[in-house]
Amino acid sequence: MAKPKKTPRPKAETPKGFRDYFGAEVTQRTEMLRTIAGVYHRYGFEALESSAVETVEALGKFLPDVDRPNAGVFAWQESEEEGAGDWMALRYDLTAPLARVYAQHSNDLPTPYRRYAMGPVWRNEKPGPGRYRQFYQCDADTVGSASMAADAEICAMLSDTLEGVGIPRGDYVVRVNNRKVLNGVLETMGLVDDDQRAAVLRTIDKFDKVGADGVSELLGKGRLDASGAFIDGVGLSEAQMRPVLEFIDYFNVVQDELSLEASRAYDEGNNDRGTQLDNARYAVSPEFKADPVAYDPDALNIWNTRVFDHLKRIVGNSVIGFQGIDELREIFELLGAQGYGADRIRIDPSVVRGLGYYTGPVFEAELTFEILDEKGRKRQFGSVAGGGRYDDLVARFTGQSVPSVGVSIGVDRLLAALREKGRIQAVEHGPVVVTVMDRDRMADYQAMVAELRNAGIRAEVYLGNPKNFGNQLKYADKRNSPVAVIEGGDEKANGVVQIKDLILGAQIAASATLEEWKERPGQYEVARSDLVAKVREILAGQAG
Amino acid sequence: MAKPKKTPRPKAETPKGFRDYFGAEVTQRTEMLRTIAGVYHRYGFEALESSAVETVEALGKFLPDVDRPNAGVFAWQESEEEGAGDWMALRYDLTAPLARVYAQHSNDLPTPYRRYAMGPVWRNEKPGPGRYRQFYQCDADTVGSASMAADAEICAMLSDTLEGVGIPRGDYVVRVNNRKVLNGVLETMGLVDDDQRAAVLRTIDKFDKVGADGVSELLGKGRLDASGAFIDGVGLSEAQMRPVLEFIDYFNVVQDELSLEASRAYDEGNNDRGTQLDNARYAVSPEFKADPVAYDPDALNIWNTRVFDHLKRIVGNSVIGFQGIDELREIFELLGAQGYGADRIRIDPSVVRGLGYYTGPVFEAELTFEILDEKGRKRQFGSVAGGGRYDDLVARFTGQSVPSVGVSIGVDRLLAALREKGRIQAVEHGPVVVTVMDRDRMADYQAMVAELRNAGIRAEVYLGNPKNFGNQLKYADKRNSPVAVIEGGDEKANGVVQIKDLILGAQIAASATLEEWKERPGQYEVARSDLVAKVREILAGQAG
Known part of the structure; x- marks a missing residue:
């Protein structure tokens, strides 16, 4: 008898043109957005977060091809019962949603309305190397002011922002x-x-x-x-x-x-x-x-x-x-x-x-230092932000022209520039890893990490199968851990712990003779009660 | 002759079931996410940001209705030239994408893999009062550990997190x-x-x-x-x-x-x-x-x-x-x-x-204090987070069971709880507003805000039409500004500025007699060079 046909396994793949961001890639972007928001906020701009989804009608005019709502944006039709077949789409920038928000809420918003917004936008375009279909924008706009002081302010703020995130x-x-x-x-x-x-x-x-x-x-x-x-x-x-x-x-x-x-x-x-x-x-x-x-x-x-x-x-x-x-x-x-x-x-x-x-002033922020391109040729890094005055976006909805000016920062390019210049590290140290020598004493190891965390030190206990100690050190290595803590039966009996400086250890190991290696370079035995103090001392030494 | 038919104006509306977030609603959530990320990070969890878009195939199994990819999620078909008609969808949670990411990148990721993720998710459901089709989740998961220590750790971390954001x-x-x-x-x-x-x-x-x-x-x-x-x-x-x-x-x-x-x-x-x-x-x-x-x-x-x-x-x-x-x-x-x-x-x-x-331990964080519901009845606030062990999600892709445990915090509900308890203010003070008495001296006013900002004080110049001074004060009111700065021709000639304490002014105005009112309560004339010092003094008094 034939076996029933199995459903094939789904492929574990990001959709074409999309990618995942890991660890420091995420936290550094978050930190940069926080810095930028700080400058925008000091200039009096208010945060706005509109939904990622808009009606195609609201975005419509600026799509490359009005007859094919699918071109340029990711769009879909509401199922009949929900919204009578309306087309919806993912926003492709943060300006079109701003115009919609201002037209919708203008009675409740101050005029002029200074707002900032940050978040992903989506483009239904052919992906290419380094070109993704989802990326971050970080915008600031002043809606409802015809004064050139608004344009000047945005240029000044852009300059302050670039210096704020670390471009000298x-x-x-x-x-x-x-x-x-x-x-x-x-x-x-x-x-x-x-x-x-x-x-x-x-x-x-x-x-x-x-x-x-x-x-x-x-x-x-x-x-x-x-x-x-x-x-x-x-x-x-x-x-x-x-x-x-x-x-x-x-x-x-x-x-x-x-x-x-x-x-x-x-x-x-x-x-x-x-x-x-x-x-x-x-x-x-x-x-x-x-x-x-x-x-x-x-x-x-x-x-x-x-x-x-x-x-x-x-x-x-x-x-x-x-x-x-x-x-x-x-x-x-x-x-x-x-x-x-x-x-x-x-x-x-x-x-x-x-x-x-x-419709009026336009501007562009360019990084002027040189980098090497894929082929090793020098080139200027180029544009990381741009903007200008647009007086007619709100009028689409209301019929009344609302003079506006704004800027958009390409956050991912700016991050790439800072990494290029070595201003931020692409890889960060992982947590202190407390190894598991005796699986029945997990509570002891958990108590150690709790102590370390309470002292503000990033720490974790090894949660894989502890049988093979080599795997635990390989794990610490993959985590880029600065310190490993070891407490076997002997250490427990003597009230001590072994603390390994993994950074120093790796440095010494690279050049150590067998004799030097046997002396366990970068490893210290301290009283259990000195755990936090010794780990802190090693971390301070690594940072210094 | 008949005029050519005009395209009707688009409606300025958020799509049904979506909403916009303004000012403090956005910044307070950002701040909460930052606090939560800080706790997760200290526990050794690594940030992960997967794309908002996944293939329906990757999400598939957990959709309510597999025959209708549109049910439950927002889904669309790739145009033929891009991806041979593949179905794509917005993620409906952060767990399904994690399983996909782990299956895809397991060679590069440590095992166990502790990761956290935060961001919006989308549900194609019938919206209701307070129920939106886009909302934030904030998850932490340990993938690849069968140890109950992983479950215990997540429960401990959830407790620490709730206290970290201000739930005693x-x-x-x-x-x-x-x-x-x-x-x-x-x-x-x-x-x-x-x-x-x-x-x-x-x-x-x-x-x-x-x-x-x-x-x-x-x-x-x-x-x-x-x-x-x-x-x-x-x-x-x-x-x-x-x-x-x-x-x-x-x-x-x-x-x-x-x-x-x-x-x-x-x-x-x-x-x-x-x-x-x-x-x-x-x-x-x-x-x-x-x-x-x-x-x-x-x-x-x-x-x-x-x-x-x-x-x-x-x-x-x-x-x-x-x-x-x-x-x-x-x-x-x-x-x-x-x-x-x-x-x-x-x-x-x-x-x-x-x-x-x-498949194993399950847990739920509940806020135990009472609030009044819409009808004025007392009820407990209820659940704000939940999670548990799921050992079979990665196996969908790889055929191999990967023991995992995770938690998801409902950030918006948690924010609502903190507002309910008065732990965070729903409205924040706006910027100091420098008014424009003489439009030809915009440069002078810009110089003032630059001084204030350089001193770390949030400030802006009025950028609307300055003709009507009343509008400027109305604007400051709408912005919830703490202080207004005024420099007319006389002040300029005498080297002074007028500084209005708008908070104190509003308090006094509520009870003032006409005589008191004429004395311009909460308004101070100081030397132009004392601008920053006086504004700082007033802000400190308001905060105290």
Whole structure:
């Protein structure tokens, strides 16, 4: 007789594109979120935790493909009895839910509403190496304020946050631009075709990577990239693209202008003026990071003013462009008054930010130190946070425009950066392990760990099969335990315990001779009553 | 000409059964999770964060309805190009994902593997008042240890955790039972029908609510409940149900037995023995909480031994029942050796725990203080955590049984309990608000908040339209701000600022006469340079 067919065992696998986080990966992220929340809170922002699930209707407009609710997000239909077949979806960011929350609760919320939110978001995208379908975001937004002071505040807070989590000043920079200025450039160029306008913005966004010549090629006929592939150009004439090229070349233009004026001032014997102009050049020069000068508000004001003047020369006939420059000026005046110099926050007309919904200032925090990529090549770490002003998200629900500005920090990238720089250890010490020499005396061993824990020391008793003592030490090793405690029958009879310094033991073992090894390096016999004191002493020595 | 039809605006609504959490609701939960994680960590447990999404295959067995993956969980099918139409789902607890993680990563994980996890879980159930479809769990499990020391440790840790978050000893109790003992009772009764066995367990679970008489009715012909509805009984004969009734009546049986023996001892002039037996009775008496005696291990040992003897008399012919009692005895010996008395953890044979997968010890933490329900009636707060031993979850994936034990804390219920008891405030003070008297001097106001924040004081500048000063004070009120700072043109000219103590102001305003009110109660004029010092002084006064 045939046996009944068994149900096959399920596969023990994370779904494709998802992953598990273990130990320090989790606790370090939690600690970082706590630090960030502390800064946000000090700035007056209130915590908000919306549910992970939203109606597709509420998220809808920003999905890549409105006809297929499944594209881009993880979505499902409510069973009929529950909600008449409504579509629901996992949130793909924290901004769309904020707009929904504000529209729903605006009567109960203060205006302006400063809120922060942190948690996972989900993207139904093709996973790739290091690209997961669930990841953390950590946002702060001010909803209901049109004041540029709100934008300036968020930039300042972003700077404070990065320093708060351990990125030193000089290793990051917050770069600020304004969509209105970019729109002014497009207006000046006379571009009306939406696809062409988008292509120009995408090209400006690449300035960091391809430089001015690359931008010129990409705006014109096209370009061979490093891999040898040909990238089609936007197809603009040289005359058409000129405003863009002058725009992204702002740095050299202003540097040259100041340099020339400085020479002239020195020639005229006006050395003070010459020094001042040189300081202005130096305030944002690439050498700034390597050799920071004391923050000089006057020098920075000169620099900023010259940049604004240059931008005005390009977009000044566009009302929107002029307004954008004015907004930038206001932001930098406020930041200057609070002492935020170009070593922390600076103007950068090449910042675009991809998201369609930004309507004013946009900004991006970049880590400026170099790391080695997978192929051993040096590259800058790059962007870890970004944001900007979006005035139309709440209007989707209410019909009324609600001016808002916010920032989102990519927590996992920021953690990776700190690990890269050795600021946090990827692996942490495990608990003290009390071994089990006599399974009938489990109560004794439990009493030891209770004593250790009450003294604030992380400790555990070995709970596997105690028969094989080697397995217990292997376990302690796998746990990365700093100390093992041993109490066999002889020790019990003599009122003592053996305490092994596993870190020191491993170090000595690496180089010990057989004779040295026999002397049980890093192992101490102490009175049972001295257990806690001796363990504490060893842990202090390891930390020191 | 007809206007083109507009897309209707989406509704700003949380999906049915979900909710948003604001401000202190979020930060207090975060703080509680941090405290709990601290205790778990000290016990040697490692953090694990698995993804919110699992394959339905991995979760499958525990779904209420295997033919309809959508029932009980939120599930959806991968689009073909991604994963060949696999079903995925949001996790409904943290235990099923743990079994998957352990099966997947067992080569890299230590054995036993102690892990904790905290985060939201989702249930596709009909929402009700106070019942949401997303809620937090906070679990700790030891995977791969068959030792009762693992179960004892989890019970001890649960007790430490409850005290750690602010539930004082005496306001909670961890009640412990063993499924094997319950199965022993069923065996003794000779019940073989699975439905009947389940019905008996469900009835035992109701002992707390309906008492011994209620259990007797429910096991027999049925019972009229408080609302007047008739609840069908299991239909057992009196002879059949006798073991259950004796079982749940353990408390009175043992109390009477000890009382009788104590009298006999006093009669025989053996006063020491009499006192000891009385203490044993007292060790777990209901009055214990109201008038706690010092923890007396001997008294407790006597009590526990008598309870085990009573249980053995009922189930002693069942091998599984006897084994269950033995396991309980081992757990309580270990707990006793660590000083956990019946004021914290006690035997309770009526604990069942609903979940099908428990195979050994089960336990439940209950808050014992009374609260008023919606109708103003007193009731005990009830269960906030539970867990037990489950030896078969990992075997689903690997075919090999992996003995495990774990606990899950209902974080939201625990928070509600602490709020109920006034241990944490539902509303917290907002930030200091610097008002805007002159919009052109925003930089001055920003400089003030920067000073306050640098001194560690939560502060913000008003970012709404500053035209109407009344709105600014209304805003400060809505934010629950403790202090407002005012610097108009006159103040600026004189180098001073006005500082309003909003808490004191509100108190005085409630009872002030017009004359008193005109004197601007709780408002101070100080030199601009004394801003931080004065604000700090006021905040300290409010806290004191």
